[in-house]
Amino acid sequence: MFRKILCGAGALGTSLFATAAAAADLVKAPDIAAQATMVNKGDTAWMLVSSVLVLMMSVPALALFYGGLVRTKNMLSVLMQVFMIVCIAALVWVGWGYSLAFTSGAGLEVGGHQFIGGISKMWLKGVTAGTYAATFSNNVYLPEFVFVIFQMTFACITPALIVGAFAERVKFWPLMLFMVLWLTAVYFPIAHMVWYWAGPDFLVDAPKDAGYLWDMGALDFAGGTVVHINAGIAGLVGCLMIGKRVGFGKEATPPHSMVMTMIGAALLWVGWFGFNAGSNLEANGVTAVAFINTFVATAAAALSWSLVEQSHHGKPSMLGAVTGAVAGLVAITPASGFASPMTSIAMGLIVSPLCYLFVSTVKNKLKYDDTLDVFGVHCIGGIFGAIATGVVAAPALGGQGIFDYYVFPAGVVEYDMAGQVWKQVKAVLVTLLWSGIGSAILFYIVDKIFGLRPTEEAEREGLDLSEHGERAYNY
Amino acid sequence: MFRKILCGAGALGTSLFATAAAAADLVKAPDIAAQATMVNKGDTAWMLVSSVLVLMMSVPALALFYGGLVRTKNMLSVLMQVFMIVCIAALVWVGWGYSLAFTSGAGLEVGGHQFIGGISKMWLKGVTAGTYAATFSNNVYLPEFVFVIFQMTFACITPALIVGAFAERVKFWPLMLFMVLWLTAVYFPIAHMVWYWAGPDFLVDAPKDAGYLWDMGALDFAGGTVVHINAGIAGLVGCLMIGKRVGFGKEATPPHSMVMTMIGAALLWVGWFGFNAGSNLEANGVTAVAFINTFVATAAAALSWSLVEQSHHGKPSMLGAVTGAVAGLVAITPASGFASPMTSIAMGLIVSPLCYLFVSTVKNKLKYDDTLDVFGVHCIGGIFGAIATGVVAAPALGGQGIFDYYVFPAGVVEYDMAGQVWKQVKAVLVTLLWSGIGSAILFYIVDKIFGLRPTEEAEREGLDLSEHGERAYNY
Amino acid sequence: MFRKILCGAGALGTSLFATAAAAADLVKAPDIAAQATMVNKGDTAWMLVSSVLVLMMSVPALALFYGGLVRTKNMLSVLMQVFMIVCIAALVWVGWGYSLAFTSGAGLEVGGHQFIGGISKMWLKGVTAGTYAATFSNNVYLPEFVFVIFQMTFACITPALIVGAFAERVKFWPLMLFMVLWLTAVYFPIAHMVWYWAGPDFLVDAPKDAGYLWDMGALDFAGGTVVHINAGIAGLVGCLMIGKRVGFGKEATPPHSMVMTMIGAALLWVGWFGFNAGSNLEANGVTAVAFINTFVATAAAALSWSLVEQSHHGKPSMLGAVTGAVAGLVAITPASGFASPMTSIAMGLIVSPLCYLFVSTVKNKLKYDDTLDVFGVHCIGGIFGAIATGVVAAPALGGQGIFDYYVFPAGVVEYDMAGQVWKQVKAVLVTLLWSGIGSAILFYIVDKIFGLRPTEEAEREGLDLSEHGERAYNY
Amino acid sequence: MGPAGTQGIGMKFIIAIIKPFKLDEVREALGAIGIAGMTVSEVKGFGRQKGQTEIYRGAEYSTNMLPKVKIEIAASDDLAPQVVETIQQVASTEAIGDGKIFVLDLASATRIRTGETGDTAL
Amino acid sequence: MGPAGTQGIGMKFIIAIIKPFKLDEVREALGAIGIAGMTVSEVKGFGRQKGQTEIYRGAEYSTNMLPKVKIEIAASDDLAPQVVETIQQVASTEAIGDGKIFVLDLASATRIRTGETGDTAL
Amino acid sequence: MGPAGTQGIGMKFIIAIIKPFKLDEVREALGAIGIAGMTVSEVKGFGRQKGQTEIYRGAEYSTNMLPKVKIEIAASDDLAPQVVETIQQVASTEAIGDGKIFVLDLASATRIRTGETGDTAL
Ligand SMILES: Nc1ncnc2c1ncn2[C@@H]1O[C@H](COP(=O)(O)OP(=O)(O)O)[C@@H](O)[C@H]1O
Ligand SMILES: Nc1ncnc2c1ncn2[C@@H]1O[C@H](COP(=O)(O)OP(=O)(O)O)[C@@H](O)[C@H]1O
Numbered sequence A, B, C: 001m002f003r004k005i006l007c008g009a010g011a012l013g014t015s016l017f018a019t020a021a022a023a024a025d026l027v028k029a030p031d032i033a034a035q036a037t038m039v040n041k042g043d044t045a046w047m048l049v050s051s052v053l054v055l056m057m058s059v060p061a062l063a064l065f066y067g068g069l070v071r072t073k074n075m076l077s078v079l080m081q082v083f084m085i086v087c088i089a090a091l092v093w094v095g096w097g098y099s100l101a102f103t104s105g106a107g108l109e110v111g112g113h114q115f116i117g118g119i120s121k122m123w124l125k126g127v128t129a130g131t132y133a134a135t136f137s138n139n140v141y142l143p144e145f146v147f148v149i150f151q152m153t154f155a156c157i158t159p160a161l162i163v164g165a166f167a168e169r170v171k172f173w174p175l176m177l178f179m180v181l182w183l184t185a186v187y188f189p190i191a192h193m194v195w196y197w198a199g200p201d202f203l204v205d206a207p208k209d210a211g212y213l214w215d216m217g218a219l220d221f222a223g224g225t226v227v228h229i230n231a232g233i234a235g236l237v238g239c240l241m242i243g244k245r246v247g248f249g250k251e252a253t254p255p256h257s258m259v260m261t262m263i264g265a266a267l268l269w270v271g272w273f274g275f276n277a278g279s280n281l282e283a284n285g286v287t288a289v290a291f292i293n294t295f296v297a298t299a300a301a302a303l304s305w306s307l308v309e310q311s312h313h314g315k316p317s318m319l320g321a322v323t324g325a326v327a328g329l330v331a332i333t334p335a336s337g338f339a340s341p342m343t344s345i346a347m348g349l350i351v352s353p354l355c356y357l358f359v360s361t362v363k364n365k366l367k368y369d370d371t372l373d374v375f376g377v378h379c380i381g382g383i384f385g386a387i388a389t390g391v392v393a394a395p396a397l398g399g400q401g402i403f404d405y406y407v408f409p410a411g412v413v414e415y416d417m418a419g420q421v422w423k424q425v426k427a428v429l430v431t432l433l434w435s436g437i438g439s440a441i442l443f444y445i446v447d448k449i450f451g452l453r454p455t456e457e458a459e460r461e462g463l464d465l466s467e468h469g470e471r472a473y474n475y
Numbered sequence D, E, F: 001m002g003p004a005g006t007q008g009i010g011m012k013f014i015i016a017i018i019k020p021f022k023l024d025e026v027r028e029a030l031g032a033i034g035i036a037g038m039t040v041s042e043v044k045g046f047g048r049q050k051g052q053t054e055i056y057r058g059a060e061y062s063t064n065m066l067p068k069v070k071i072e073i074a075a076s077d078d079l080a081p082q083v084v085e086t087i088q089q090v091a092s093t094e095a096i097g098d099g100k101i102f103v104l105d106l107a108s109a110t111r112i113r114t115g116e117t118g119d120t121a122l
C-alpha cells in the first residue's frame, strides 16, 4: 500500500530470485496464467496472518481500548458500536467498497477516475480463487482474494476509530447508517486516491492509471492519511456536531477499567504489525523494516509520554504510557516501510509530547468534548507522521527512498526531501478537507433525518441499558 | 479437511507451479524422499499459525465467551473445565486419537475401517520430523507433525464446546472422564468417517481407503458435522441427563460479565480463520476463499441477529450481535472452502433468525436448560450449514464445486446439487445418531459410577468454591 | 537459537531441497548476494509471526498473568512495569543489545569474545533490508532484521519476568534503571554465551567464533538458561534484597482477578509457540516438533499440577492448572526442538510436582516473599528443563540428537547422554552464578543511589495511586 | 426532630442480613404483605458460619467472611413486626449463617421527590 | 451509654438514598452548610420506580432493583433538619425514584483517631 | 416493639467506619472480647482526609472520596462500650482519616435461623 518503494537490493533480490531466475526474465504485463506462477505461498501466508491481526485490532483490541475508558454504564455501547461497524463495513466492502477503491475509474482520459474507482467489481464480480493482485515488486502476485481481505480489514477499523470522539452519547442505528455513508463518500475515495495504481508490471503502459495522491507522489505506507487523519478529523467534526456529554466538565468521568484499556492497547500493538508490516504485501526484508520500525517507534513514544507526565505531574501513568504507544503507532504508520529504526525512534519520541499538548492543553482550552481523544491522538499523530514520512524516507537518513515504477523493471530514483515533504503536506490537506467537509455533511444529514443524540435521560441512564437493554457486569 | 475439492484453475495452478514445472511432471504415489521435496514452507508456516489460532479459540476465547455468561460464582469452573479439557484432549490425541482418526483401519476389505482407524500410530509411533501428510493438491505435502498438530487443536476445542450446555452444575473430574470416553468413542470415529482418506496421490490406487462419510461424498470443509453438530447434540443430551440448574426459571441468571463474553467472541472470530482457512492445508487462493467467506458470513449473521432483536425487542443487544457472529461462524464452517462470498452472506443472514428461534422460543417452550445454548447455536447452526453446503458449493452459484480424486491428477466433476444435498442430510443424520446415542450411553455410565451432579448446596455456593476452592474476583 | 541440531533426514531435506537442487550444490561461506537467494518467504513469514506471538506473551499475556494475582491496588503497577520494560528493552536492544549479544567479540584469539559480543552493530549500524542472518541449516538465510526482531522480543520478555518476584513493593523508575543495567550486564552476555555462533556455513572456517556455552556444547533450544533460569534467579535475589511486603504472612492477599490470570496464562501458551517453535528459525518439520512438544508438555504439566492438588487439598484449582501449564512451558523451552512428544509429556508430568514443592513447601519454610513465584516456577522449572534436555535429546529416546556444525555440510554425531547432561549442569551453574551475582550487585547499586522500596504508606495505599496516580477500576 | 416525630406516627428502620440466594423470595413475600420499597446492598458477614477454605498456590485462606445481603426497610410501627416475621420465616433455611434482623427506631422519613414526611413517605 | 448521651448533646444519624448522578451536587450543597464528612455506599433500590427490562438471548429480566447511592451522615440535632432539607431539595428531580431520607437518633459518636466523642467527633 | 424491647435487655447497634487495612486487626481484637459476629461492607468516606489526585490523560480528578470499611455490630448494652473502646484503640493510626464510631439504640434483634430474639440472637 505504498508507492514507488525502493525495495533495496537484497529485498528486491529476494522476491525476484524466489520466483524467477534473473531480472532479465521479468515479464511485462503478465497474463493471468503467468501471474499464477508468480505467487509465493510465503507471501500468501503472511498476508492472511496480517489480515487476522488487523481484524484483531478492531475486535477486541480497539473495542477494549475505548471501552475501558468510558463509564461502566456505556461500556457495552462502545463494544457494540465497534463490533457492528466492523460487520457492516465488511459487507459494504465486498458490496461496493473494493470496487470503488481498487478498480480503475471510468473516464480515465478526463481524470475523474483519480478520485474514485469504478463499479466493475461490485459484489466481487469476477474475483475468484484464480485471479491475482499486484504487489510492489515486479512479477510478484497475490491471490486477489488475499488483497481484498487485507484491505477489508482496513475498511473495518477506520470507521470504528471515529466513534471514540463522541462515545457515551450517540444513537446506535443512526450511527451505523452514518458509517455506511461515510465509507462510501469519504473512505473509499481517499483510499482510491492514495493507494490505487495499476501495479508495477502495468503502470509503465498506463501511467495515468493511479489515484490522485498516488500519482502526485504522496507516500503513505500503511494508512497515515487514509486511516488516521481521515478518522481523526471525522471524529472531531462528529464531537462538535453531536455536542458535549451531559455533565461534561462537571461530573468526574474516570475510566471504568484501565485493565481493559491496557489489554486493548497491548493487542493494538500486537495487531499493528499486520497493519504496517502487512502493508508491504510480501514477506521480505522490507517487511521486516516496517516491522522493526513499528516496534521501536511505539516503544519510544510510550517512554516519551511517560517522561512528559513525570515532569509535568510527577508520576508516569499507565494510561499515559499506552496512549503514547498508540500515538507512536499512529505516527509510524505512514512511514513504517520507509524509515530506519533510528529515525523511527526519533518520530516516537517527538509524537508523544505533541499529542500530549493537544490532549491536555488544547482540548481543555477549546473545550470540545472529544471523549477518547480521537482527534488529539489519531489526527494530530497522523499529520505529524504523514509529514515526517517525507523526511525519514530519505536514503541519506537511512530511509528506504523511493522507487520509480514508471520504468520497467522499477528502479531507484533521486530523493528530493523538500519536494517530498511538500507532497506530504498536500496529501494531508486534501484528506483533512475531503474528510472534514464530507463528514460534516453526512453527520448533518443523518442527524436531521434520524437524530444522532439520545435523550438526556437515556444518556444519564447509560447507553448500555437505553440503547441495548443490557448491563456490562452483574457481579 | 474436505473432500474432492475443486481448487479452481488458478489456485490449483498456484500450488502445482510452485513445486513442479507442469502437471505432466506430477508423481503418482511419491515415496517419502520425493514427498520431502514437495513441502512448501509457506504452507508449513500457515498451518502452524492456523494451529495457534485454533488453540486460541479454546483458551482463552471459548472459555471467556462461555465464562462471561455464567454467574460470578461459577466463572472459574467454566474456565477450568475448558482449560483442562484442552489439556486432556491433547494427551489423548497423541496417545490414540490421531491413530484412530487418521490411519487406515484394519479390515479394509470388509469395510469396518471406514468407521474407525487403526492403532498403528498410537503414541505417535513412526511420526517424525521426516514423515509427511497429504493435502488436497496432488504432490503437495506437509510435515506430518504439522497435520497432527492442526488436527489436535480440533480435538481440543470440540469437547470443550459441549460444557456450555450444562454449565454451572457439573462435577469436575467425572466430566473429565466423560471427555476422554467421548473423544474415543464419538469424536475419533466421526472424524475418521468424515475426514480420513488416502490422499490425492494414493486414493486412485486404493479407492476404498477413506472414511465412511468421505467415501459417500459428504462435504465438510472445516467441521460442521465433526465439530459443531457433534458437540451440539452431545450438549443437548448432557443437559437433559444432568437436569436443570437449581432455581432454573425462578432465579434471574444474568451474565456476570458481558465484557468477557465479547472478548471471547471477538477472539473466536479471529481464531476461526485458522479453523476454516487452515482447513485448506495450504496457503493458496482457496485458502483466501475460505477466509473471506468466514469473514462475511459472520458479519452478515451478526447484523441479521441484531435486526431480528431490533424488530422483536426494539433494541439490538451486544450479546445478540456476538451470538449471531458465532452462529454465522458455525454455519459457514462446513461450507467455507466451497461457497462464494455472496452465498456466504446469504447463509449468515439466514442462520441467525433460525438459531434465534431455537434459543428463545423453542428452548423456552421445551424448557430444557441448555445454559449457554450449545444446542441452539452449534447444533442448529451446524445442521443448517452442513445442508446448505450442498447448495452453495455449486459452481452455478459461484461455488468451488467438487473435485474427482479417483483419477490422477484430480479433476473437476459435474455438480449434482440435489444429490449433494441428500448426501449432506445423510451425514447430518449419521452424526446426530452416532453422537446422540453415544453421548447418552457415556453420560449414563459416568453418572452411575461417579455422579455428574454436585450437591444442591455445592451448586448454590457456586462451583468455584465447591469444586475448585477459589474465587474468581477479590476486588 | 540452539546448537548442533540434528534436523533429521526429512527436515534437513526439506529446507535444502526447497532452496537448492542437492547437497552437492551447497555453497560454503556464501557472500551476501548468494545469501539473498537463500531466503525463503515461508521462513520469513513464520519468523515474523513468531515475533508477534512473543511480543503478545509480554503484553498483554504476562502482564495479565501477573496482574491478576496481585491485589487490586497494585494492578496497574504490574501492568505498567511490564509494558514499560518491554518498551525500554526494545530501545536498549536496538541501541547496543543486538550488537553485544550477536556479534563476534573483540579478542577472538584470547577468548574474551566468548562472553560478550562487540559494538560493531550498535544502533543497528550496517543492518539493512539487504543483509542476512544464518539459520541452523546450511544455505538457509533470513533477512537480518527478522532475526533482530525475533531476538528483540526475547530481550523484552526476560526482564519483565523478574518483576513478579517483588511485585507490590517496588518503585517504578529505579526499577526501570535496574532493567537497563541488568540487560546490559547480565542478559546480553548470557545470550551471547549460549546462542552466539558464526552459523553453519561459516563455523567450519572459524571454529572458535561462538559463545562460551555454545562452544562447550550446552543445548538450549529456546531459552531455558537465557530466559527462565536467568530471570528466575534474578527474581529471587530481588525479592530477598527488597524485602517482604508490609503485612506479609499476616494479611490475606488473595489474587484480585483469577480471570485476568487465566487470560494471561492462555495467551502465554498461545504465544509460546512463537517462542519455542520460532526458535527453529525456519518453518519445517523440526519447527513442528518444537511446536507439538510445547503443546503436550504444557498439557501434561497442567494435568499433573491438578492431580497433585487433588491429592493434597482435595480440589484442583484453576490457578493450579494454569501455574502447572506455565511450569510445563518453562521446562520444555530448552528441550522443545530436541525432545519427542512422549518425553515431553514425561517432562511435563514431572515438572509440576517439583515446582509445587517449591511454591508451597519450600517457600513457606524459608519464608522469602517471592510474590508471584518467579523463582519457584521459572528458575526451578528452568533448571529441571535444562538438565532434562540432556536426556531427552537422545535419539535413543526419540530425541532429535545433535548435529556437528564443525564439518560442512553439517552432519549427525554420536550422542553421549552422560556427557551432555554434565554440559547442561555446567550451563545451569554458570547462569545461576552470573545472573545471581550480577543481579545482586545491580540491585544493591540502584537501591543505594535511588532506593527501590516505596514508603510503607505508599505501599499500603497501593502502588497504583502512589506511583502512577491512577486506579485500575472505577466501576 | 422531624415532623414524623412530632406527628407521633412511630416508624421502625429494619435491617436484615440474609443469605444472598434468599433475596428474591424475601422480596416477593414482603411485597405480598404490602412493603413497597426497600434498599439492598452486598455485605460480608462474620459469624458462627464457617467459610470455605480458599487455596491460592501454596497459601490457604480460610476466611469466615461470607457474602451476605443486607436489606433495609423503613416501615410503620404497625407493619414492622409483620415484616420481621415474614423475613424470619422466608429467609430461614435452618442452617447456620441464615442471618439476623435488627430493628431500630426511626425518628423521621422524607420522600425526596415530594418532600412528604412520615409514613406516607415510605 | 456513651459520653455523648450523658453530655446531653443530641445527634442524629441521617441515611439518604438518592439517584447516583445526584451525588456530586448533594455533596457540594452539604459542604456549603458545613457538613464536613459523610459515608457513601452503592446500593440497590426497590420501590415504585420501574427498572429497565434487560434481555439476554431469549430471556428477559425485568428487575425493579435500581442502582442508588446511600449517604450516611452523623450530625448534631441543630444541623440535622437543615441537612434533610438540603438533600431533599438538591436530590429531587421530581421524577419517581428520587429516594428517601431517614433520620435516626444517635446515641454516641467517637472519632477513632483521637478518641473524642460527642458532636466534636463529627 | 419487639420482644427484646419488652424484655428490657438493652442492645446497641454500633457502626464503625475504619481504614480498610485495619479490618483484620479489628476483627481479631473484637473476637478477643467476645464479639462473635459482625457485618462488613465497603464504603467510600468523605471527610477531612485528602484523597490522592488521579490523572487520566489531561484530566485531573482530585476526589476526597476514600475507600473505607464499615463495620456493623449489634451488641448488648453491657458489651457496647467495650466494643467502641476496642475499635477506637485498634483502628487508630493517629493519622487523619482513621474514621468514626457511631452508636445507635437497637430496639430488637432476631436470629433468622431459629427465630430467637433479644441478645441471645446476637
Ligand atoms: N453481632 C452481630 N452484629 C452484626 N451482624 C451480625 C452479628 N452477628 C452475626 N451477624 C451477621 O449475621 C450473619 C449470620 O450470623 P452467623 O453467626 O454466621 O449465623 P446465625 O445467624 O445462623 O447465628 C453473619 O454473617 C453476619 O453478617
Ligand atoms: N420503605 C423503604 N425502606 C427503605 N428504602 C426504601 C423504602 N422505600 C423506598 N426506598 C428506597 O427509595 C428508593 C426510591 O423509592 P421509589 O418508591 O422508587 O420512589 P420515590 O422515592 O420517588 O417514591 C428505592 O429505590 C429504595 O432504595
Ligand SMILES: Nc1ncnc2c1ncn2[C@@H]1O[C@H](COP(=O)(O)OP(=O)(O)O)[C@@H](O)[C@H]1O
Residues within 6 Å of the ligand: E036, E037, E038, E039, E040, E072, E073, E074, E075, E111, E112, E113, E122, F017, F044, F045, F046, F047, F048, F049, F066, F068, F095, F096, F097, F098, F099, F100
Ligand atoms: N459526619 C459524618 N457522618 C458520617 N460519616 C463521617 C462523618 N464524618 C466523617 N465520616 C467518615 O469518617 C471518615 C474519616 O473522617 P475524616 O474527617 O477524614 O478523618 P477523622 O476521622 O480522622 O477526623 C470519613 O472518610 C467518613 O467515611
